[in-house]
Each structure stands twice: as C-alpha cells, then as structure tokens.
Amino acid sequence: WWVITNKDEPPAYPGYLPLIGHAHLLIGDTIIVADPNDFLKVANTCFQKDEIYEYAKPWVGNGLATSDALLWKAHRKMLNPAFNPAVLDGFMEMFNSQARRLVKSLEVEAGRGPFDHWAYSRSNALETICFGALGMDFRDKKELFDEYANATEELFSIFSKRFLMIWLHSDFMYNRSELKKRQDKLLTIVHNMSNDILKKKKADLLNCDNVEDKKKGKETIFKPFLDLILELSKERGTFNDEEIREHVDTIIMAGYDASAIVVTYVLVLVGSYPHIQEKVCEELHEVFGDEDRDVTKQDLSKLVYIDAVFKETMRFYPVAPVVARHLDKDIKLRNCTLSKGRTCFMSIYGVHRHPVWGLDAEEFKPERWLDPATLPDVPNAFAGFSMGRRNCIGQAYAGMSIRIILSHIFRNYKVYGDHTKMVAKIDVLLKPVSGYHVQIKKRNK
Numbered sequence: 001w002w003v004i005t006n007k008d009e010p011p012a013y014p015g016y017l018p019l020i021g022h023a024h025l026l027i028g029d030t031i032i033v034a035d036p037n038d039f040l041k042v043a044n045t046c047f048q049k050d051e052i053y054e055y056a057k058p059w060v061g062n063g064l065a066t067s068d069a070l071l072w073k074a075h076r077k078m079l080n081p082a083f084n085p086a087v088l089d090g091f092m093e094m095f096n097s098q099a100r101r102l103v104k105s106l107e108v109e110a111g112r113g114p115f116d117h118w119a120y121s122r123s124n125a126l127e128t129i130c131f132g133a134l135g136m137d138f139r140d141k142k143e144l145f146d147e148y149a150n151a152t153e154e155l156f157s158i159f160s161k162r163f164l165m166i167w168l169h170s171d172f173m174y175n176r177s178e179l180k181k182r183q184d185k186l187l188t189i190v191h192n193m194s195n196d197i198l199k200k201k202k203a204d205l206l207n208c209d210n211v212e213d214k215k216k217g218k219e220t221i222f223k224p225f226l227d228l229i230l231e232l233s234k235e236r237g238t239f240n241d242e243e244i245r246e247h248v249d250t251i252i253m254a255g256y257d258a259s260a261i262v263v264t265y266v267l268v269l270v271g272s273y274p275h276i277q278e279k280v281c282e283e284l285h286e287v288f289g290d291e292d293r294d295v296t297k298q299d300l301s302k303l304v305y306i307d308a309v310f311k312e313t314m315r316f317y318p319v320a321p322v323v324a325r326h327l328d329k330d331i332k333l334r335n336c337t338l339s340k341g342r343t344c345f346m347s348i349y350g351v352h353r354h355p356v357w358g359l360d361a362e363e364f365k366p367e368r369w370l371d372p373a374t375l376p377d378v379p380n381a382f383a384g385f386s387m388g389r390r391n392c393i394g395q396a397y398a399g400m401s402i403r404i405i406l407s408h409i410f411r412n413y414k415v416y417g418d419h420t421k422m423v424a425k426i427d428v429l430l431k432p433v434s435g436y437h438v439q440i441k442k443r444n445k
C-alpha cells in the first residue's frame with residue numbers, strides 16, 4: 001500500500017490481509033478492472049498498451065496490436081477502410097471454400113472415437129488468414145505451410161513462457177537466453193515469408209492499374225489485406241515497407257489462433273447440449289433445406305440462432321480473457337480513481353461473468369441473445385472483441401468466417417462433446433489444457 005498515490009484508489013484485494021493482500025504490488029504496480037462501465041472508461045481514456053505487449057514486437061513490430069498510442073491512432077484511422085463491409089463481402093467465397101476444406105479434412109474422423117479437432121481447425125484458420133492477409137495460397141504447399149504453422153505456434157508459446165519466467169522479463173536477461181535464440185530462428189522463417197510475398201506483390205502492383213478496377217466497380221472482389229494496404233500506400237503514401245510487413249504479420253498473429261479457438265469451443269459446447277444442437281440444425285434446415293450450397297450474406301442475417309451460439313460461446317469462454325493498458329493518466333471511475341503509471345489488466349472474463357448478466361451468468365444459454373429483455377441493461381457487458389476505439393479491427397471478419405464455418409460443419413456432422421471435462425488455462429489466449437475432444441458423425445442428408 002506504500003505505492004498508492006491517490007487517496008481514492010481502490011483497495012488492494014479487498015478482504016485480504018495487509019501485506020499478503022498487497023504482494024502483487026511487488027511484482028508490478030497493477031490493477032484489475034472487471035466492471036463493464038469501468039472497462040469501457042479505461043478502454044476509451046487510455047490507448048497505451050502495457051509493456052508486456054513489447055514481447056510480441058520482434059514479430060509484429062509496431063503493428064496495430066502493439067504500437068504506442070500516438071502511432072496507433074494514426075495507423076488505425078488509415079487501416080479501418082481495409083476492414084469495411086464492402087471489402088469483407090469479397091471474402092465470402094474464400095470463407096466458404098475454406099469451410100468446405102475443413103469439413104472435408106474432418107471426414108477421416110467421422111464415426112470414430114473422440115479426437116482433438118484443434119489440429120484441423122487451427123491449420124484451416126491459418127490457411128484462411130494467410131490467404132486473406134497475404135494472398136498466399138498454401139493449399140498445395142504442405143511443407144512450406146507446416147514450417148510456417150509450426151513457427152507461429154512456437155512463437156506464441158515462447159511469448160507465454162517468457163511471461164511466466166519473471167527473470168526473463170528484462171531484455172538484458174532475455175537477450176542472453178536460449179529462448180531468445182530460438183525466437184530469432186522462428187522469426188526468420190515467419191518474416192522471410194511475409195517479406196518475399198510483399199516484394200512480389202509490390203512488383204505486381206506496379207504493373208497493374210487499380211484505378212481502372214475501381215471504375216469498373218470491382219471493390220467487392222476478393223483482395224488480400226496486403227494488396228489493400230499497398231494500394232492505400234500507393235494512393236496516399238501512408239506506409240513504408242517495414243510498416244506494411246508489420247501490419248500484415250499483426251493481422252496473421254491476431255487473427256488466426258483466436259478464430260480457430262472460438263470454432264473449437266463452439267463444437268465442444270454445442271456438442272455438450274443436444275437440445276442446442278437440434279435448434280442449430282433446425283435453423284440451418286429452414287435456411288438451406290437439404291442443399292449443400294455456399295452461405296451468402298443474406299443467409300448470415302437469417303442465422304440468428306447460430307449468431308447467438310457464437311456470441312454466447314465468446315461470452316462463456318472469452319478467447320482473449322484479459323487485455324492490458326499502461327495508464328498514461330489518472331482515470332476517475334465511479335467509485336475510485338486509478339493512478340497514472342500503473343498497469344491496468346482489463347478482465348474480459350470478469351466482465352462476462354459480472355452480476356449484470358444475472359443469476360444464470362455461469363450457464364451456457366444462447367437463448368439470452370434472442371431477446372433484448374434477457375440481456376444486461378448496460379450496453380457494454382460484452383467485451384469478446386474488447387471495447388472502445390482500440391477494440392478488435394477484425395471483429396466483422398472473424399464473425400463472418402466463423403459463422404460460415406459453423407454453418408458448413410453442422411450441416412455435415414453431428415457433434416458430441418463434454419465441456420465440463422475441459423480445463424482451460426491462459427496461454428496468452430484462453431486455451432483448454434485437456435485438448436478439445438469431440439466425436440463427429442456424418443449427418444444423413
């Protein structure tokens with residue numbers, strides 16, 4: 001308590017013994033926010049990410065997720081158009097074909113015992129995001145894909161190992177560690193890939209006149225983010241090559257793991273509740289009949305129950321359970337003031353289990369999303385994509401791709417799971433330690 005600088009600071013772990021209850025202050029001057037209104041206030045008052053985000057900088061540099069507040073403000077404004085609905089409409093066909101690939105790859109498991117479908121969802125999501133971000137088609141380049149996929153997976157695990165090994169927090173110690181040597185090797189693989197593609201794309205762009213495409217109204221045709229960012233740069237002179245590479249790597253880092261985990265959580269949860277799966281299938285039948293056609297944008301607006309399942313899954317198991325800001329000013333909340341200079345952990349998990357969700361907050365209930373009367377009174381009670389201006393830029397992309405995947409999977413397979421046997425842990429993201437075991441059976445058409 002000796003470091004408390006503001007007289008109306010919140011108490012440290014209320015109810016705990018002094019000294020022991022303040023022990024966290026020795027590790028770092030941190031505060032945790034789990035109230036929906038407080039979360040939003042912090043999110044919209046302070047845009048500076050905490051120091052722990054520095055660990056990801058060797059991979060993604062000053063991309064949106066890690067950049068300092070000032071640079072982030074300028075870059076986010078310039079990048080928002082690359083994620084607008086017209087651009088995302090161009091991704092529909094690719095999302096559908098990737099969802100079909102996932103369904104096909106799962107065929108070997110149909111009718112057999114429990115299996116961990118994470119490997120399937122993860123590699124499918126990485127293929128999709130590499131296609132969407134870089135325009136890189138890995139589909140017939142298995143060796144290259146495996147090398148890239150393994151490198152990204154291991155990089156994630158290195159970040160979380162470093163976070164847990166407090167003695168490696170200082171750059172001085174980390175730069176001398178085996179972990180850092182391994183990280184450098186993996187980064188060479190990952191960066192070479194983006195740099196090679198960037199070089200090739202730049203050369204292609206010089207040879208084609210995109211203004212003509214726009215005149216012909218072709219904006220909704222699929223264009224990877226890299227092409228869009230290159231075009232923005234060409235038109236407005238916005239980003240240099242290094243910045244473009246960092247933004248594209250950020251999109252890959254931020255996009256694929258989280259999306260894949262949400263799909264896997266949905267399968268385990270829906271597989272645990274047959275009555276919910278029945279409703280999903282009834283809705284799919286109403287919209288598609290017995291057809292195995294692609295999902296259109298109009299279909300998505302009709303799939304309200306699947307949307308409810310998607311949102312409830314993200315509420316129940318928030319993939320990004322905590323985000324962190326460095327408080328660059330004092331922030332006055334309703335009941336207390338947070339002092340400048342502290343780390344503020346904003347608990348998405350806490351917001352999603354907050355009393356505003358009612359007595360059934362601990363239950364998985366997609367129905368709550370179907371009627372505004374059963375949702376919390378406060379508008380900021382859902383933070384799955386964080387809140388405020390520094391929220392997830394890929395929210396619409398993720399929502400679209402995931403709902404398309406689910407529409408294909410549940411039209412083709414009956415899924416069985418038991419989420420009560422799943423133990424989750426925070427490994428940068430919230431992941432099950434026990435695997436994502438489900439069983440699937442082919443549906444009769």
Ligand code: HEM
Pocket residue numbers: 064065066072076250251252254255256258259262319320323324384385386390391392393394395397398
């Ligand atoms: C269901 C999947 C996803 C979830 C749950 C998710 C969640 C989040 C959250 C909670 C944040 C805030 C992180 C923080 O403040 O530290 C974030 C930021 C971000 N996400 Fe996502 N995300 C998902 C998918 C995607 C996809 C598909 C993309 C790209 C296509 C993406 C790109 C980004 C980027 C670039 C940021 C940084 C935004 C900024 O600081 O301006 N995300 N995401």
